[in-house]
Amino acid sequence: MRIPRVGGDGVWRWLSGACVALSLLAVVALLVLVVTRGLAHFWPADIEQLTLDDGQRIAGIARGSEAGEQRYFTANRDLDGQVWRWVETQAIETRETPPELLYAERRDWGPFIGRLTAVETPAGERLQGDEAERRLRRALAGDAEVTTLHVRNVEGRALEVEFAQVASLSWPNRMDIGDKLAAWGHGVWRFLSEAPSDGNTGGGVWPAIFGTLLMVILMSLVVTPFGVLAALYLNEVARQGPLTRLVRIAVRNLAGVPSIVYGVFGLGVFVYGLGGHLDSWFFAERLPSPTFGTGGLLWASLTLALLTLPVVIVATEEGLARVPVALREGSLALGATRFETLRRVVVPMALPSMLTGVILAVARAAGEVAPLMLVGVAKLVPEIPVDGEFPYVHLDSKFMHLGYHLFDLGFASRDAEAAMPLVFATATLLVVVIVVLNLTAIILRHHLRARHRALEHS
Amino acid sequence: MSAASFSAAETQRFSSAVVDFPSTSSCFDIEALSLAYEGKPALRDLTLRVPRHRVTAFIGPSGCGKSTLLRSLNRLHDLNDQVTRNGHIRLEGQNIHGRDVDVAELRRRVGMVFQTPNPFPMSIYENVAYGVRLQGIKRKRELDEVVEWALQSAALWEEVKADLHASAWTLSGGQQQRLVIARTLAVRPDVLLLDEPASALDPISTLKIEELIRGLKSQLTLILVTHNMQQAARVSDYTAFLHAGELVEYAPTDTLFTNPRLRRTEDYITGRVG
Numbered sequence: 146m147r148i149p150r151v152g153g154d155g156v157w158r159w160l161s162g163a164c165v166a167l168s169l170l171a172v173v174a175l176l177v178l179v180v181t182r183g184l185a186h187f188w189p190a191d192i193e194q195l196t197l198d199d200g201q202r203i204a205g206i207a208r209g210s211e212a213g214e215q216r217y218f219t220a221n222r223d224l225d226g227q228v229w230r231w232v233e234t235q236a237i238e239t240r241e242t243p244p245e246l247l248y249a250e251r252r253d254w255g256p257f258i259g260r261l262t263a264v265e266t267p268a269g270e271r272l273q274g275d276e277a278e279r280r281l282r283r284a285l286a287g288d289a290e291v292t293t294l295h296v297r298n299v300e301g302r303a304l305e306v307e308f309a310q311v312a313s314l315s316w317p318n319r320m321d322i323g324d325k326l327a328a329w330g331h332g333v334w335r336f337l338s339e340a341p342s343d344g345n346t347g348g349g350v351w352p353a354i355f356g357t358l359l360m361v362i363l364m365s366l367v368v369t370p371f372g373v374l375a376a377l378y379l380n381e382v383a384r385q386g387p388l389t390r391l392v393r394i395a396v397r398n399l400a401g402v403p404s405i406v407y408g409v410f411g412l413g414v415f416v417y418g419l420g421g422h423l424d425s426w427f428f429a430e431r432l433p434s435p436t437f438g439t440g441g442l443l444w445a446s447l448t449l450a451l452l453t454l455p456v457v458i459v460a461t462e463e464g465l466a467r468v469p470v471a472l473r474e475g476s477l478a479l480g481a482t483r484f485e486t487l488r489r490v491v492v493p494m495a496l497p498s499m500l501t502g503v504i505l506a507v508a509r510a511a512g513e514v515a516p517l518m519l520v521g522v523a524k525l526v527p528e529i530p531v532d533g534e535f536p537y538v539h540l541d542s543k544f545m546h547l548g549y550h551l552f553d554l555g556f557a558s559r560d561a562e563a564a565m566p567l568v569f570a571t572a573t574l575l576v577v578v579i580v581v582l583n584l585t586a587i588i589l590r591h592h593l594r595a596r597h598r599a600l601e602h603s
Numbered sequence: 604m605s606a607a608s609f610s611a612a613e614t615q616r617f618s619s620a621v622v623d624f625p626s627t628s629s630c631f632d633i634e635a636l637s638l639a640y641e642g643k644p645a646l647r648d649l650t651l652r653v654p655r656h657r658v659t660a661f662i663g664p665s666g667c668g669k670s671t672l673l674r675s676l677n678r679l680h681d682l683n684d685q686v687t688r689n690g691h692i693r694l695e696g697q698n699i700h701g702r703d704v705d706v707a708e709l710r711r712r713v714g715m716v717f718q719t720p721n722p723f724p725m726s727i728y729e730n731v732a733y734g735v736r737l738q739g740i741k742r743k744r745e746l747d748e749v750v751e752w753a754l755q756s757a758a759l760w761e762e763v764k765a766d767l768h769a770s771a772w773t774l775s776g777g778q779q780q781r782l783v784i785a786r787t788l789a790v791r792p793d794v795l796l797l798d799e800p801a802s803a804l805d806p807i808s809t810l811k812i813e814e815l816i817r818g819l820k821s822q823l824t825l826i827l828v829t830h831n832m833q834q835a836a837r838v839s840d841y842t843a844f845l846h847a848g849e850l851v852e853y854a855p856t857d858t859l860f861t862n863p864r865l866r867r868t869e870d871y872i873t874g875r876v877g
Contacts, residue, residue, distance in 0.1 A: 384684065471721040474679060475783070479734035479790055480711030489733070490723055 176576070183573035186566035187332035189317040189325050192246045192258055193217070194299055195232065196239040203230055204246055204258050204299040208566075210234075220248075220256040221298055228255060228563045242318045247296075249314040251306060252342045255563060259298040264291045264308075285314055312348070336570060340527035341550075350571055355529045356442075356522075356544035357511060357578060363446035363540075364453065364510050369503055371450065372457025379458070380465040381487060393462075400455035408516025411448030416440055416520055436541050440521030442530050443540035448520045449513060453506035460505060464498020465491060497594050504586040511579045514548035522549045524557070547575040630655040630794060630824040631676060636690035638671060638680070645671045647848045648690070653841075658816060658825045660839035660856065662832060664871070668848040669828045673796050676826065677713040678706055695793070711738070714792035718799045720779035722771035722786075727754075727763050730771045730782055734790035749789050756822075757785035758815055777808025784815065794824045801834065813838050832872050836860050844868050 195203045195217075205217030215237075217230045249257045264277045267290050272280050283289035294306045313335070315328055339349030375396075383389045420437035428436040437443070468491045476486040514522075523543035530542040555568040631653040638646040646668045653659050661669040671680075678699060680686040692699050699709055711734070722730050731750045740746060750767070754760040759781040763774070771782055780800060787795060797816065801809040816825055816838045829835050835842050836856060843853040844863075852859060852868045863869045 469721070471717055471719060472723060474682075474715075475717065475721040475723065476733070477679065477682070478677060478710055478715040478717075479737065479786065480707045481734070481737050482707050485737060494724060 179569055179572045179576065182566065182569035184333070184570070186570050187329050187336065189248065189315055189320060189328045189332070191242050191318050192248060194241050194243050194246065195237050197232070197236045198238050199236070202299045203232065205230060206258075220258045222563070223254040224298055224302055224304065244316065244319045246299075246318055247314060247316050249294075249296075249306065250312040251310045252312055252348075253310060257296065257298075257304070257306065259296050259304070261294065262297055262303070263295040265293040265295070266290060267292050281314070284308065285311075312342070337574075341525060341545075350545075350547065350550060350574065352526055352529050353545040353547045353550040353571075354574065354578065355531075356526070357547045357575075358582075359530065359538075360442060360446050360449065360517075360544065360546065361507055361511050361582060363442065364449045365503055365507060367446060367450040368453050368457050368506055369499075372454050372502060372506075373461050373499055375454070376458045376461035376465060377487070377492075380462050381483075381491070396455050396458050400459070403515075404452055404513050405515040405519075407448055407452045408519035410451070411444055411516060411520040412440070415444040415447050420444060439541075440519065440523075440543060441541045442521060442538075442544050445517050445521035445544070448516050449510040452513065452516065453510050456505045456509060457499070457502040460502025461495065461499045464495035464501075467498070468494045497590050500586055500590040500593065504583055504590070507582050507586060508579055511582055512548060512575070514546070514552060517546055517549060522546045524549075524553050547571060547578060551575060628655050629653065630695065631826075632691075632693040632696075633672075634691045634693070636672075636675065636692060637688070638668075638675060639687050640683075641685045642687075645848050646675070649845075649848075649850050651843060651850055651853050653824065653826060655824050656820055656822075657840040658820050658827060658838055659841045659843065660827045660829055660835035661843050661845060662829060662835050662871075663845035663851075665830065667845040669845050670798055671848075672845070673715075673798055673826060673828050676794070676796055677710045677715055679710075679715070681706060711790050712792050713794045713796060714787035714790065715796040716780070716783050716787055716798065716800045719803050720776055720783050722774070722779050722782050725771060726768045727771050727774070727782060728767040731786050731789050734786060738790065753785040753789035754782075756788050756819070757781045758811065758818075759785055775808070777804050777811060780804060780808070780812060781815065784812075788819075792823060794826065795819065797825065797827045799829055800827070802829075802831070809834070832860075832874075844871060846871070 190206045192204055192206055195205075197203065203217060203219060205219035207215060208218050209216045213234050214231045215234055217232055218228060219225060219230045220228055222228050245260055246258065247261055251257055261277055261281065263271050263273045264281050264284075265271050266280070280289055281291060281294070284291040291308045294308060294311070295303065296306060297303050313331075317325070317328075320328065336349045337354065338351050340352050341350060342348035379389055379392060379396075383392075416439060420435065420439065420441075423437040424431075424435055472490055472494070473486055476490045477483070481489070521543055523545060526543050526545050528542075530539045530544050531537060532539070551568060551571045554564040554571060558564045629652040633649060633651050633653070636646055636649045637644065649672065661672060663669050674680055675688070675692060676694075676699075680688070688700075694709070694713065697704070723733060725733070728750055731753050732746050735746060735749050740749070751760060751764075754763060759778060762778060763769075763782075771779065774782060780803075784795075784800075800816075801812045804812065813834065816827065819825060820840075827835070827839060839856045841853070842856045842859045844851045844859065846867065852863060852865050854864070859868065860872060863872065
């Protein structure tokens with residue numbers, strides 16, 4: 146058998162191919178893991194009722210297993226003090242899915258799993274059995290009123306739940322696939338459109354989506370003109386020499402500064418420096434409570450704009466350098482001034498590169514969390530920073546951010562384990578938001594490129 | 604025989620060779636022009652007059668300074684601050700480096716066509732209208748007229764009139780070069796500088812460009828840089844031979860090619876040196 150030479154083409158081809166395959170696999174695995182776990186959270190899975198060999202009864206939703214043990218999401222944090230149970234598979238004697246088990250999401254204390262015993266109406270009536278359920282269904286549809294629900298968990302412990310506390314309620318074991326799909330869609334929609342509740346572990350993430358998008362848009366509005374003008378100056382106006390080289394090196398190195406350092410800079414310069422002065426000049430009557438002298442949307446956007454400035458400058462400069470000298474000279478030779486040449490020939494041709502810079506900036510900014518913790522992001526701000534009140538966009542307000550929300554859910558919430566499915570759901574959403582932002586910019590760039598299609602061929 | 608073996612005195616004697624024509628009909632007057640890139644001399648003490656409404660060719664081996672000379676005439680060297688210049692260039696009697704000269708206006712009057720076709724990434728129409736728009740002409744009718752006239756003058760109209768809004772980059776190399784000529788003609792220059800305009804083209808396209816050059820001299824003065832001696836012989840009225848930044852011989856084309864005064868010129872045009 147022939148032994149392949151180390152320097153042979155085949156070996157290198159396999160090696161490089163394997164590296165690509167491995168990278169692809171890693172990315173796909175990551176996405177699949179995050180997306181499936183994130184989206185599974187909204188699926189109304191069947192509730193199992195288990196009887197164990199020691200007579201204990203448990204009701205919960207199976208979520209994963211490990212070496213002879215199965216994990217159940219049992220909810221009812223107020224009754225049990227925990228929401229997860231590991232059950233030894235051997236200890237399970239019976240396993241049923243009783244149709245009357247209900248799953249209710251409450252605004253406090255998280256979900257509840259158990260049975261409905263009675264409902265109370267505003268008139269003080271107490272309805273039981275099927276009547277109670279009929280009344281509750283009508284109340285959920287908005288056709289009737291109910292004040293309190295009397296429920297029991299599977300072990301029979303009773304609990305009263307205010308109807309106003311119920312965010313959603315369903316009987317998963319009675320649902321067919323169509324109902325479940327509808328409930329899943331409804332769950333996803335609520336996640337996207339509602340404000341967080343119950344210490345961020347319940348409800349949706351709409352303020353965080355909006356905060357992330359608004360901050361990224363504000364950041365782009367700041368960084369694009371600054372970066373483009375800086376690159377134009379460096380490449381077109383400044384006399385090329387040791388000084389411009391030095392500036393270029395400095396700009397490229399700025400891109401490598403850890404983002405938390407930008408956060409510290411933003412805190413010192415924007416929040417305390419600029420914000421403090423703004424407060425003492427324009428908002429003195431509100432002091433000592435700060436208006437701009439504390440973290441907020443504006444300072445966060447400016448900090449991230451600074452962070453992404455090198456990316457835009459470098460991409461724009463590359464685009465400008467790629468415009469052939471022949472075209473600049475052709476324009477000048479027709480009697481155009483340098484500015485006219487820049488405006489009519491050079492900048493239009495460099496536009497796709499500028500947009501590439503903005504795309505990279507957006508991708509970086511949307512995923513950045515560390516500096517934001519210093520300059521304006523907050524754990525819970527249920528109100529979005531845009532409303533009907535002058536000045537409509539409240540640049541001084543704190544805001545929520547998907548990346549920080551993710552961190553908060555997973556590591557800073559009072560029940561990190563209960564929040565885990567939401568961590569995956571939020572991560573999925575963050576990925577989707579970044580992909581959407583990038584796609585928008587890429588489509589825009591594609592449209593611009595189509596106008597210069599021939600340039601790409603040359 | 605190598606060019607370097609000529610004595611300095613002999614070179615000096617012929618370097619400012621003057622072609623005999625009335626000074627009133629000279630377009631460019633170049634006087635004692637020296638030019639250096641980063642201190643390295645590229646043109647040395649060059650004096651010559653370019654006649655109006657004629658085709659004048661600059662020939663010489665690569666690196667002899669013929670393109671440098673051409674680019675001095677529309678001050679394209681201004682963009683490079685490594686270039687230092689001495690001497691004078693006058694266009695129709697006016698010093699082109701004078702303080703009151705508007706460089707953009709000078710470049711409009713002295714149009715230039717480059718070695719490789721350089722149409723802008725726009726439509727054919729927009730390419731031709733580019734310089735016209737810079738002059739402040741915005742009316743559609745006026746632009747249409749100029750575009751058609753320029754394309755006709757550059758013998759391109761018939762080929763492109765069906766789709767003026769196609770990208771200029773879809774044209775062939777020869778068509779692109781004629782488009783660039785049309786674009787230059789559209790701003791009504793007095794002089795047209797051509798820097799090896801056919802060196803990147805096939806023989807048929809070259810022929811078309813040469814025909815065009817001959818036809819244009821009734822309208823304007825043409826200066827052609829070429830390293831193709833046959834081309835210089837075919838299209839030009841006067842020819843200047845440059846070598847190592849110096850003007851070696853300058854004469855009516857017929858004379859220079861049939862009866863050069865200097866051995867050095869003869870060696871170059873017969874292909875023994877260069």
